[in-house]
Amino acid sequence: MTSTKQIPLHPIVAKVTERIRLRSVASRKAYLDKCQSMRRKGTQRGQLSCSNLAHGFAACSQDDKQRIRLEEAANIGIVSAYNDMLSAHKPLENYPDIIRKAVTELGCTAQFAGGTPAMCDGVTQGAEGMELSLFSRDTIAMSTAIALTHNMFDGVLCLGVCDKIVPGLLMGALSFGHLPLIMVPAGPMSTGLSNDDKANIRQLYAEGKVGREELLEAEASAYHGEGTCTFYGTANSNQMLMEAMGLHVPGTAFVPPNGALRQELTRAAAQQVCKITALTPNYTPLCDVVDERSLVNAIVTLLATGGSTNHSIHWIAIARAAGIIIDWQDYAELSDATPLLCRIYPNGKADVNHFHAAGGTGYVIAELIAAGLLHADVNTVWGKGLQCYSQAPSLNGGAINWQESPTASADLDVLRPANKPFDPHGGMKLLTGKLGRSIIKVSAVKPEHRYIEAPALVFENQEDLKLAFDKGELERDFVAVVRFQGPKANGMPELHKLTPYLGILQERGFKVALVTDGRMSGASGKIPAAIHLYPEALAGGPIAKIQNGDMLILDAEKETLEILLSVEELSQREAADFHPAPASDNYGRDLFAGLRANVGTAEEGAATFLN
Numbered sequence: 050m051t052s053t054k055q056i057p058l059h060p061i062v063a064k065v066t067e068r069i070r071l072r073s074v075a076s077r078k079a080y081l082d083k084c085q086s087m088r089r090k091g092t093q094r095g096q097l098s099c100s101n102l103a104h105g106f107a108a109c110s111q112d113d114k115q116r117i118r119l120e121e122a123a124n125i126g127i128v129s130a131y132n133d134m135l136s137a138h139k140p141l142e143n144y145p146d147i148i149r150k151a152v153t154e155l156g157c158t159a160q161f162a163g164g165t166p167a168m169c170d171g172v173t174q175g176a177e178g179m180e181l182s183l184f185s186r187d188t189i190a191m192s193t194a195i196a197l198t199h200n201m202f203d204g205v206l207c208l209g210v211c212d213k214i215v216p217g218l219l220m221g222a223l224s225f226g227h228l229p230l231i232m233v234p235a236g237p238m239s240t241g242l243s244n245d246d247k248a249n250i251r252q253l254y255a256e257g258k259v260g261r262e263e264l265l266e267a268e269a270s271a272y273h274g275e276g277t278c279t280f281y282g283t284a285n286s287n288q289m290l291m292e293a294m295g296l297h298v299p300g301t302a303f304v305p306p307n308g309a310l311r312q313e314l315t316r317a318a319a320q321q322v323c324k325i326t327a328l329t330p331n332y333t334p335l336c337d338v339v340d341e342r343s344l345v346n347a348i349v350t351l352l353a354t355g356g357s358t359n360h361s362i363h364w365i366a367i368a369r370a371a372g373i374i375i376d377w378q379d380y381a382e383l384s385d386a387t388p389l390l391c392r393i394y395p396n397g398k399a400d401v402n403h404f405h406a407a408g409g410t411g412y413v414i415a416e417l418i419a420a421g422l423l424h425a426d427v428n429t430v431w432g433k434g435l436q437c438y439s440q441a442p443s444l445n446g447g448a449i450n451w452q453e454s455p456t457a458s459a460d461l462d463v464l465r466p467a468n469k470p471f472d473p474h475g476g477m478k479l480l481t482g483k484l485g486r487s488i489i490k491v492s493a494v495k496p497e498h499r500y501i502e503a504p505a506l507v508f509e510n511q512e513d514l515k516l517a518f519d520k521g522e523l524e525r526d527f528v529a530v531v532r533f534q535g536p537k538a539n540g541m542p543e544l545h546k547l548t549p550y551l552g553i554l555q556e557r558g559f560k561v562a563l564v565t566d567g568r569m570s571g572a573s574g575k576i577p578a579a580i581h582l583y584p585e586a587l588a589g590g591p592i593a594k595i596q597n598g599d600m601l602i603l604d605a606e607k608e609t610l611e612i613l614l615s616v617e618e619l620s621q622r623e624a625a626d627f628h629p630a631p632a633s634d635n636y637g638r639d640l641f642a643g644l645r646a647n648v649g650t651a652e653e654g655a656a657t658f659l660n
């Protein structure tokens with residue numbers, strides 16, 4: 050591979066990175082000062098009182114007690130989001146034992162510092178739980194802090210994969226940025242029913258052409274075992290971005306769960322974190338790994354792979370947790386400069402297993418470094434420089450070897466080189482106009498659907514749109530306006546259940562689009578959608594004043610979302626009333642009232658504690 054020293058950084062990547070750095074000088078300094086003040090000489094547990102320490106190791110084995118008391122070797126904190134509800138997290142169940150054994154081999158110790166909640170967005174999609182999904186991220190961040198605030202640890206391993214979980218774990222760990230952190234995933238489920246076939250069956254069901262039994266059979270053969278669902282949604286985007294940020298063992302993202310290589314990669318993470326604590330000459334605290342360069346690397350990689358729109362929210366929140374301020378203009382400019390290298394569902398037919406086989410994370414990172422689109426001179430948990438993330442691991446006689454990923458894609462329908470991309474741009478755009486600021490991802494939207502001028506049809510929720518569809522009222526060109534779906538209103542749920550209905554209408558030749566202050570799933574794709582619109586309806590946003598029949602223009606090329614009303618006409622309009630869910634439909638909503646009241650805008654990361 051070309052030495053990264055000779056590769057000039059793309060001017061837009063350099064410009065945006067510098068703009069982020071300058072914008073963040075004060076907040077970043079404040080953050081680093083906090084990390085510095087938490088750093089202790091020797092082991093972190095050395096600062097604890099005898100009773101604190103005794104409580105901390107009371108339940109340990111005699112050997113571990115001795116090691117912890119000696120205060121010579123690292124004690125690693127494990128934070129895990131394991132539960133049986135996420136297929137992606139099921140393999141994590143026995144990881145703590147694997148980790149304990151691996152660190153003992155180095156004379157270190159590991160303790161299960163704490164668990165965090167984890168929501169499966171697939172189980173809650175379209176249901177009440179989805180209103181807690183976004184806030185589960187910050188709940189996970191707080192749970193991570195509760196685990197680590199035992200202050201017994203010199204390094205951290207966070208076990209998690211899915212949507213809000215990786216961002217939440219990372220945001221929580223960033224409050225302990227003086228400690229090294231390695232993220233530990235489990236890998237994707239094997240390929241079952243293809244994502245396209247799954248989507249087709251859903252549309253047939255929405256049209257009443259197949260019954261529930263047939264639909265359930267199809268869904269169960271798509272989601273059929275342990276591991277992450279195989280579409281390139283938010284969970285798998287997390288994995289790709291952890292590689293791009295140097296927070297994984299290199300090449301671990303899409304190795305299948307439960308095999309010998311997966312076990313060795315988990316062991317490697319455990320032993321590596323012991324080797325980069327402050328007790329070693331290779332001290333690599335998290336705050337040195339997460340900086341404006343690694344965050345820009347993550348955004349560029351998100352754009353190059355057609356990753357989830359949710360990361361136009363979560364990566365802003367992660368950045369803020371590290372004292373760095375990123376906005377959607379940064380994403381838009383980086384998107385212009387970043388070629389689309391991947392076609393993975395929903396942006397194509399392939400799934401992440403096909404992507405992995407075609408060259409995977411190593412190929413993408415090698416291509417982006419060679420194109421000058423990534424900062425290669427960054428700190429990673431694997432040492433200085435991102436180039437080792439262009440490698441792929443394999444087992445050789447029980448030990449892991451890393452070798453350079455192939456320099457040619459094994460499947461040009463899935464993965465392409467930076468000089469012959471699927472699209473010269475990443476396809477995530479900032480839309481502006483009288484209604485506010487929103488995001489659109491066009492990598493899965495056909496060019497002929499990127500300009501939609503049609504009358505608004507206003508819905509207070511996705512169920513109302515389904516009812517209108519079932520009554521045959523939507524056989525027309527229209528822009529669906531689904532509002533009061535913002536973080537303050539109902540927790541900003543994903544409105545992914547709209548996809549089959551809008552997809553059917555689009556296939557019938559109608560010009561359809563979506564405008565919402567809510568979110569879509571990372572698995573949503575082909576409908577032109579202006580999402581994350583703010584100010585949200587409940588915060589006085591003009592979206593609350595749109596009426597059926599208003600002409601809307603969503604123009605992805607011009608990067609505008611417009612309503613054909615003057616500012617005066619709009620200002621004279623009454624805002625629609627908000628109709629919250631009936632109190633009887635609690636499902637835990639009441640517990641999150643404080644988070645709804647305190648949450649920031651989507652472009653601030655929709656965070657509840659960073660504003």
Ligand SMILES: O=C(O)[C@H](O)[C@@H](O)[C@H](O)[C@H](O)COP(=O)(O)O
Pocket residue numbers: 169170171172174212281282283284357359543545569570571572
């Ligand atoms: O952002 C995401 O990637 C989604 O939240 C994803 O995690 C969720 O599970 C989808 O809803 C699954 O897709 P289906 O609902 O189509 O199965």
Ligand code: SF4
Pocket residue numbers: 135136137138168169170171172211212276277278282284285
């Ligand atoms: S990818 Fe989504 S549906 Fe699959 S396990 Fe993760 S959260 Fe659940």
